[in-house]
Amino acid sequence: MTSLNVNDTLYEVDIETDTPLLWVLRDIIGLTGTKYGCGVALCGACTVHINGKPARSCVTPLAEVIGKQVTTIEGLSKNTLHPVQQAWIDEQVPQCGFCQSGQIMSAVALLRKKPHPTDMDIDQAMKGNICRCGTYQRIRAAIKKASTTSPGKS
Amino acid sequence: MDRQIDQDRRKFLKTTSLLGGGLVLGIQLSGCESSDNPRTTIKNMMTAQQQEQQSVDAAFFPNAFLRISADNRITVHVASSEMGQGVMTSLPMLIAEELEADWSMINTEFAPAHADFENPKSGRQITGGSASIRGFWQAMREAGAVARDMLLTAAAQTWGIDKDACYAKTGRVYQRASDQHLTYGELIEKAQYLPVPKSPALKKPDEFRIIGQPVPRLDNKVKVTGQAIFGQDIQLPGMLTAMVVRCPVFEGKIKHINAQTAKNIKGVIDIFEIETGVAVVAEHFWAAKKGRDLLEIEWNEGDHAKLDSDSIHQQFIQSINNGKVIIDRGNTKKILNLNIRDASMNHTSTKQQTAAIFETPYLAHTCMEPMNCTAHVQKDRCDIWVPTQGQEPTQKTGVKITGLPKEKVFVHTTFLGGGFGRRAEQDFVKDAILISNRLKQPVKVIWTREDDIQHDFYRPATYNRLTASIDKNGKPVAWDHAIAGSSILHRIVPFAGIIFRGKDDTSTEGAANLPYDIPNFKVSYAMVNPGVPVGFWRSVGNSQNSFVTECFFDEVAALGNKDPLKLRQQLLSKKPRHKKVLDIAAELSGWGKSLSEDHYHGIAVAESFGSFVAYVAEVSIEGAAKHEYIKVHRITAAVDCGIVINPDTVIAQIQGGIVFGLTATLHGEITIKQGRVEQSNFHDYPSLRIDEMPVIDIYLVKNAELPGGVGEIGVPPIAPAVANAVFAATGKRVRKLPIHLNKLI
Ligand code: FES
Numbered sequence: 001m002t003s004l005n006v007n008d009t010l011y012e013v014d015i016e017t018d019t020p021l022l023w024v025l026r027d028i029i030g031l032t033g034t035k036y037g038c039g040v041a042l043c044g045a046c047t048v049h050i051n052g053k054p055a056r057s058c059v060t061p062l063a064e065v066i067g068k069q070v071t072t073i074e075g076l077s078k079n080t081l082h083p084v085q086q087a088w089i090d091e092q093v094p095q096c097g098f099c100q101s102g103q104i105m106s107a108v109a110l111l112r113k114k115p116h117p118t119d120m121d122i123d124q125a126m127k128g129n130i131c132r133c134g135t136y137q138r139i140r141a142a143i144k145k146a147s148t149t150s151p152g153k154s
Numbered sequence: 155m156d157r158q159i160d161q162d163r164r165k166f167l168k169t170t171s172l173l174g175g176g177l178v179l180g181i182q183l184s185g186c187e188s189s190d191n192p193r194t195t196i197k198n199m200m201t202a203q204q205q206e207q208q209s210v211d212a213a214f215f216p217n218a219f220l221r222i223s224a225d226n227r228i229t230v231h232v233a234s235s236e237m238g239q240g241v242m243t244s245l246p247m248l249i250a251e252e253l254e255a256d257w258s259m260i261n262t263e264f265a266p267a268h269a270d271f272e273n274p275k276s277g278r279q280i281t282g283g284s285a286s287i288r289g290f291w292q293a294m295r296e297a298g299a300v301a302r303d304m305l306l307t308a309a310a311q312t313w314g315i316d317k318d319a320c321y322a323k324t325g326r327v328y329q330r331a332s333d334q335h336l337t338y339g340e341l342i343e344k345a346q347y348l349p350v351p352k353s354p355a356l357k358k359p360d361e362f363r364i365i366g367q368p369v370p371r372l373d374n375k376v377k378v379t380g381q382a383i384f385g386q387d388i389q390l391p392g393m394l395t396a397m398v399v400r401c402p403v404f405e406g407k408i409k410h411i412n413a414q415t416a417k418n419i420k421g422v423i424d425i426f427e428i429e430t431g432v433a434v435v436a437e438h439f440w441a442a443k444k445g446r447d448l449l450e451i452e453w454n455e456g457d458h459a460k461l462d463s464d465s466i467h468q469q470f471i472q473s474i475n476n477g478k479v480i481i482d483r484g485n486t487k488k489i490l491n492l493n494i495r496d497a498s499m500n501h502t503s504t505k506q507q508t509a510a511i512f513e514t515p516y517l518a519h520t521c522m523e524p525m526n527c528t529a530h531v532q533k534d535r536c537d538i539w540v541p542t543q544g545q546e547p548t549q550k551t552g553v554k555i556t557g558l559p560k561e562k563v564f565v566h567t568t569f570l571g572g573g574f575g576r577r578a579e580q581d582f583v584k585d586a587i588l589i590s591n592r593l594k595q596p597v598k599v600i601w602t603r604e605d606d607i608q609h610d611f612y613r614p615a616t617y618n619r620l621t622a623s624i625d626k627n628g629k630p631v632a633w634d635h636a637i638a639g640s641s642i643l644h645r646i647v648p649f650a651g652i653i654f655r656g657k658d659d660t661s662t663e664g665a666a667n668l669p670y671d672i673p674n675f676k677v678s679y680a681m682v683n684p685g686v687p688v689g690f691w692r693s694v695g696n697s698q699n700s701f702v703t704e705c706f707f708d709e710v711a712a713l714g715n716k717d718p719l720k721l722r723q724q725l726l727s728k729k730p731r732h733k734k735v736l737d738i739a740a741e742l743s744g745w746g747k748s749l750s751e752d753h754y755h756g757i758a759v760a761e762s763f764g765s766f767v768a769y770v771a772e773v774s775i776e777g778a779a780k781h782e783y784i785k786v787h788r789i790t791a792a793v794d795c796g797i798v799i800n801p802d803t804v805i806a807q808i809q810g811g812i813v814f815g816l817t818a819t820l821h822g823e824i825t826i827k828q829g830r831v832e833q834s835n836f837h838d839y840p841s842l843r844i845d846e847m848p849v850i851d852i853y854l855v856k857n858a859e860l861p862g863g864v865g866e867i868g869v870p871p872i873a874p875a876v877a878n879a880v881f882a883a884t885g886k887r888v889r890k891l892p893i894h895l896n897k898l899i
């Protein structure tokens with residue numbers, strides 16, 4: 001049994017500690033908001049926060065997160081929408097939506113580090129997240145919108 | 155009599171509704187932004203389903219698309235799959251418009267597989283060909299109008315007044331003479347026993363109050379909170395997770411499996427051969443993956459073991475040069491000529507000729523969500539939870555494998571993490587049903603990204619030979635386009651090559667309908683099927699042919715020293731919708747005016763799926779020598795898709811089409827070696843990323859033409875607009891996709 005802190009809840013999981021966090025979240029704990037898109041840190045669909053920093057859960061073994069705090073899209077904000085989620089709705093970002101959990105987690109981490117990011121900052125922080133539907137223009141607009149409404153932390 | 159039929163029908167609709175996908179999946183989204191969506195795990199959904207049962211029992215079902223409950227909730231069955239294109243919002247908008255509904259009371263459910271939900275345009279329950287709005291435009295509005303009419307009658311009867319003395323507005327029926335009113339929910343009891351009117355009057359476009367508005371998408375909230383359930387997210391009690399290992403060589407077969415070590419992996423439950431490959435069944439994904447990696451399989455690689463991109467290329471060239479079609483391994487036919495306006499092609503006014511070879515590669519779809527399907531086959535029923543573009547083919551697959559009657563095969567459509575034509579296929583559906591059929595347990599099959607890229611149905615590669623002649627004024631007088639490529643129809647319908655006599659419109663669309671007024675015109679198609687499985691890829695034949703024809707057109711213009719825009723305008727005098735979008739895109743982009751230093755423009759126009767799109771691309775060549783790359787700065791777009799249902803969705807689709815097309819323009823290429831696809835993940839099959847994203851400006855033309863398609867129309871003209879701009883920047887021609895600056899001519 002390994003204990004794991006996800007979204008401020010402690011879980012006891014019975015699985016090998018080399019299992020990537022992504023599959024612990026999805027298949028063992030049942031939090032399916034974090035997506036599988038490539039499995040090798042190339043698409044960003046699986047982005048979560050580990051101790052507040054963005055990480056690709058598909059290549060992060062369970063062993064690495066023991067004793068750390070994992071935040072997923074489900075835990076980003078309790079009851080209300082996080083300002084970044086709200087900005088995503090205001091700008092009507094999602095199309096199919098599959099990449100958006102990862103996009104939002106990357107954007108929240110960016111805004112925490114740089115509350116008023118430049119276009120270049122956005123490119124740097126977000127280029128690891130692929131959107132096959134092509135919502136990039138709206139993602140950029142939503143990040144800028146959130147940077148004016150968000151206190152820069154969650 | 156009629157009444158009896160109506161009653162039977164309503165009973166049937168209730169049954170369909172309860173057994174269908176929507177309720178079981180519980181994806182009930184409300185038009186009311188503030189309403190709380192139920193947590194969408196399957197367990198909660200089951201409870202939601204029971205609660206729903208009572209309200210469904212009492213509800214009003216004027217037709218298959220619509221249910222109104224006593225609490226005024228309006229539930230719309232969305233017959234098309236939601237894969238990002240926004241049908242979950244736009245189809246209900248059509249109903250709500252005619253129903254005079256209160257938009258905040260609209261809920262949606264994905265429709266089950268049933269003939270009632272066939273797209274009237276295709277006659278099939280498949281989402282594709284940019285046909286959702288075009289197909290349901292009439293049917294959904296009629297569905298709303300029928301219900302409104304019945305509610306009006308019910309109110310008039312309740313009050314004992316004339317129907318004309320009543321009117322409907324935002325979910326209520328009012329008396330004209332007073333402000334007395336009844337809500338729709340209050341009227342359903344009476345309404346449900348009324349006869350269904352045959353042809354209710356529909357609104358005129360100037361009466362629309364929902365159609366044409368940028369209505370926010372109904373699926374936004376669940377998609378930003380991680381609550382939207384995609385196929386990958388299905389969880390069922392006792393569910394197993396499986397992978398299927400396919401032969402890396404097309405059509406290869408299993409010779410021998412050694413599963414000893416793989417079976418020892420903790421969590422691996424079983425490994426066995428199925429029709430589509432070797433199934434590795436486990437408790438969860440990671441165990442299946444570990445087991446799969448340890449599996450030793452010997453393959454019988456079969457006929458395609460030596461197939462590679464070069465040999466395919468040679469087959470294309472030969473078939474064009476010999477005038478022969480290779481329909482299927484050695485079975486040859488003569489090339490077919492299409493759209494011959496003057497086959498003789500000899501004309502005395504010819505002054506100069508130009509010729510060029512254009513090539514386009516195979517492309518994978520790489521939907522963001524890799525292929526997957528969950529099935530639960532039981533003795534007396536089969537349930538399939540799947541992100542599919544085809545409920546009807548999915549149901550057929552279920553029937554075929556389980557032998558159950560189709561009424562016992564239930565298709566529950568989830569959200570689709572992209573579709574692009576890939577998700578109407580049945581390979582991943584088969585995987586799940588075959589495995590569950592054997593184990594009689596719920597099984598979720600997940601493809602890895604590598605499976606997804608290496609076992610796709612690829613956009614056909616093509617080889618094109620074009621020649622054109624101009625007269626002494628530089629006007630094109632002859633155009634001859636020979637296409638060699640693989641046929642999607644032939645792959646889907648065995649012997650299609652013979653049935654259709656070597657014809658395949660999906661390969662010639664975008665070429666055979668060249669809009670320019672050129673007196674001598676010929677398009678021929680050489681079907682060559684070397685064994686690479688091909689399929690529908692967003693905008694299908696238009697995706698390559700628009701590149702080929704719009705780039706060659708620029709070459710022809712250059713031959714006669716014509717401005718590519720002006721020559722287009724001149725030759726489109728009989729094509730006003732093409733010309734209009736072209737004029738607007740040129741005007742808004744400042745075509746012909748000075749640009750920032752080292753920035754260049756390229757232009758292209760295309761008609762596809764009943765809509766018209768023109769782009770001006772602004773590019774520059776960046777980077778030091780040998781490391782030069784193309785930077786696309788801005789795309790100015792003009793779009794005419796007839797009556798616009800939801801302008802914001804249209805804009806989103808054009809933005810998305812541009813990105814999808816840019817990926818193919820700048821990066822996309824699938825190559826074959828030893829019968830295998832060489833690419834495997836996003837490192838060698840890259841997608842456009844945010845740092846490569848141009849600014850996009852879109853202008854929507856307003857008119858009263860019938861709605862055209864939207865989902866695919868953004869793709870075709872992007873490659874030629876960029877390629878033509880690259881010529882402006884470098885003085886060299888792009889003849890091949892993706893664009894490599896060191897391969898220009
Ligand atoms: S799934 Fe982890 S980066 Fe793609």
Ligand code: FES
Pocket residue numbers: 094095096097098099100130131132133134135238522571572
């Ligand atoms: S919204 Fe579909 S992949 Fe991003």
